[in-house]
Amino acid sequence: MTDEATPEPDLRTDPHADPHVYGGRGVRARSQRTVGRDLLAAGVLAVILTALGFPYAMLWQIVTPRVEFVVVDGGWVSVDTYPEGYIEGDLMFAGIGLALGIVAAVVAWAAMRERRGPILLLGLVIGSVACQVVAWKIGANEWQDFWDAVERAPIGVHMWRPPSVLFVELDPGAAWQALKVGELTTALGSLQLGALAVTALAATFTYTVCAGWSRRPGLRTDAPE
Numbered sequence: 001m002t003d004e005a006t007p008e009p010d011l012r013t014d015p016h017a018d019p020h021v022y023g024g025r026g027v028r029a030r031s032q033r034t035v036g037r038d039l040l041a042a043g044v045l046a047v048i049l050t051a052l053g054f055p056y057a058m059l060w061q062i063v064t065p066r067v068e069f070v071v072v073d074g075g076w077v078s079v080d081t082y083p084e085g086y087i088e089g090d091l092m093f094a095g096i097g098l099a100l101g102i103v104a105a106v107v108a109w110a111a112m113r114e115r116r117g118p119i120l121l122l123g124l125v126i127g128s129v130a131c132q133v134v135a136w137k138i139g140a141n142e143w144q145d146f147w148d149a150v151e152r153a154p155i156g157v158h159m160w161r162p163p164s165v166l167f168v169e170l171d172p173g174a175a176w177q178a179l180k181v182g183e184l185t186t187a188l189g190s191l192q193l194g195a196l197a198v199t200a201l202a203a204t205f206t207y208t209v210c211a212g213w214s215r216r217p218g219l220r221t222d223a224p225e
Helices: 035-051 053-063 085-111 118-152 172-180 184-189 194-212
Strands: 067-072 075-078 158-161
Touching: 035 053, 035 118, 053 085, 053 118, 085 118, 085 194, 118 158, 118 194, 172 184
Parallel strands: none
Antiparallel strands: 067 075, 067 158
């Protein structure tokens, strides 16, 4: 018997022989995609977004105009008859949340390519809502501290009210108590997010648009087109 030399693979007709072609023998195996890993990535994203609630609140407090009050006998009055600051607090809060939601979705889409999908989107939504809740709670504490200071201030002192989100009714405790007695409508009334849902809505829309423009059904960059 004579030994025959093994022919070299033709890269033009055998793409699997090319280590640079997806699926070739020399290509590194795709990272395994498991629910656990996706959940971990979504959790990390949610935690990061929640932590952003602190600088979010600081920025909101800085850029929002404050309403000037003067302490009078028996209470306090606003210096302006119809101060725009009453509504600007909500508008600025929603505007910052809108911008943050868009940026967060784009960054998550670009930086977490191997975890793209509905689980990561869920983490994006939860983190977005938590971020705005943190910022809202910080603003609520500033609001309460202001009114406590007004009550102790002498007559004639001018004070500037910090911004607050007015169109929100969020009380999970009251909602739970209502659910236990079967009052679903009352429970939903205690979970009105209002402006606290802006970041989540913006992030969801942006992430969905990115997914819609993806050339890969699996969304991941290491998947075949």
